[in-house]
Structure formats: structure tokens, C-alpha cells
Amino acid sequence: MAKWLVKSEPSECGIDDFAESPGKVIPWDGVRNYQARNFLAQMREGDDVFLYHSSCKHIGIAGIIRVVRSAYPDPTQFDPESHYYDPKSSPENPRWQAVDFTLERKLNQLMPLDQIKQLPGLESLPLVRRGNRLSVMPVSDDEWQIILSQT
Template identity: 50%
Template sequence: MRFWLLKSEPDVFGFADLVRVGREPWNGVRNYQARNFLREMREGDLCLFYHSNAKPAGVAGVARVCRAAYADDLQFDAQSQYFDPKSMVDAPRWSMVDVEPLIAFPQVVSLETLREMPEWDGSALTRRGSRLSVLPVEVGAFWATLDAAGLGLDEVGELG
């Protein structure tokens, strides 16, 4: 199992929205490095769901990958802002995964808090100017974030 961070603006699609819908494709990623990270994801991988452009910005919960990478259908939709005229059905450029919510944090673990945690030192998230919407997360940083969220053994035990 691997650990990831998915960024989304809560006014566009926040963790509460994921809880409401239950399962959602993580589509519309149009950065090659972030796309490659999506392609590395496997069913069962765990994701920190990060609210960007929020006050405070930070991790709002944990989601699980429930379908590994497949072609992002929006790349073929001419009406979509994510349409890519160079993408072909038999050779898609862009991928997506499906995610489902696991645990909503009682409160957001802020970016400032993450920056103070040694487990996040050197991570792409805590470096200034990092804009990728999909990032790998080190095991220690993942578990330290759950601890910072105040989750006890009962909640953490659900994650295996």
C-alpha cells in the first residue's frame, strides 16, 4: 500500500462533497507529473485529502483509491474545460482514479501545522511554490498527520 495527497479547492469539490457522493473519479488532472502519480496508484492506496486555497489550507480527511488508473473521460468531451484535442481514445494522454471517503478529520490539519512536523520536512507539499495536485506521501508523514488530527486507535485501526 502507498500513501498519497490529493489537492482540491473545497469550494469546487471538498471532502464533505466526497462524503456526500460516496465515490468520485479524480479527473481533470492536466499536469504530466501528477498524471504519472495517478497512474502509480493502486486499489487500496490511502490518500490525504487536502483543501487548497482555503482558510486554513490543509488536510481534511482520508480517502481510499477504489479504482486504479483508467482513461479520464473528460479529455474526449469537447464541451469540457479538460478537453484535449490531441488525446486519442486508443492512446489517452490523461488518467483518473476513483476515490471514496474513509475518515473526515474533526478539524483541518493546517499547512502551517504540517510544516512544523519533522515527518513533512523536505516534502513537495511543504516547499514553497509546489503546485502539483497529486503527490506521494511518506509513510511517517501520513501517520503523523492522522495523529495531528487527533485520531485515536479506533479510527486509525479502520485503515489497517
């Protein structure tokens, strides 16, 4: 199974949205970056994912979520009322992907970016590299274990 990290503003979709109802399935849609979309397309049912809170007062890894439905055409791209509508996309030729997640576990406390940056072995993790703004990124098995050992 592959490992991933996704970023979201907690006001948009945070760990508490998953935790409020155990077993709740939340679609991860609205991604409009081609590289992030390509990573979503690689996700498979059962993959584990760190949920990272960004663009907020307290940024960091908030929990672990799991892929429960592999990539499928993001329905928001077809909805003219959606903020994520893409008039260049069609059901016959969709441009954007979504996946479905459910909660694996909420961390007892947020693991802040400063702590993550100080962990040996994470120098290649895209999250800690300068200028990386992707909302979806792969995490190697070794990087996953390093982070997991601190939770």
C-alpha cells in the first residue's frame, strides 16, 4: 500500500469533520493542480494518508485517514454552481479526479511543521522542501514510519 499526505484548511475539511461521525466517508474533491491530480489518480483503496492542516493558526499533521474509494471523476468539475466547475471538462473526458477518505485515527495532538522539519530522514519529504505548495504528495514508507514514531 502507498502512503500519502494531503493538505487542507480545517475550515474547509479538517480532522474534526472526519471524527464527528466514525465511519463517515468524505470525498476529496476540488483539487485543481495537475500534479496533485496525478497523485490522486494513483491512490488505491486501503492507502493510508496523513491529513495536514494548512493555512490556519495551527498547522501540522492532525491525523490519519484512509482511502476507501480509488480515483473517480470529480463531480464538482461538471457542476456550474460549484466553485470547482471546469467548463473544459466533460463526463466523456474528465480532467479532474476525486477519492473518498474515512478516518483511521485522530492524533492526540497536532504534529507541527517545525517538529516535522527537525526529524532526521525527512529531508526529501516534499512537505519540508522550500517552495512546495502541493496539496497531495507521496510519502515513502521510511518517511511514514519516522513521522508515525512521533505520534
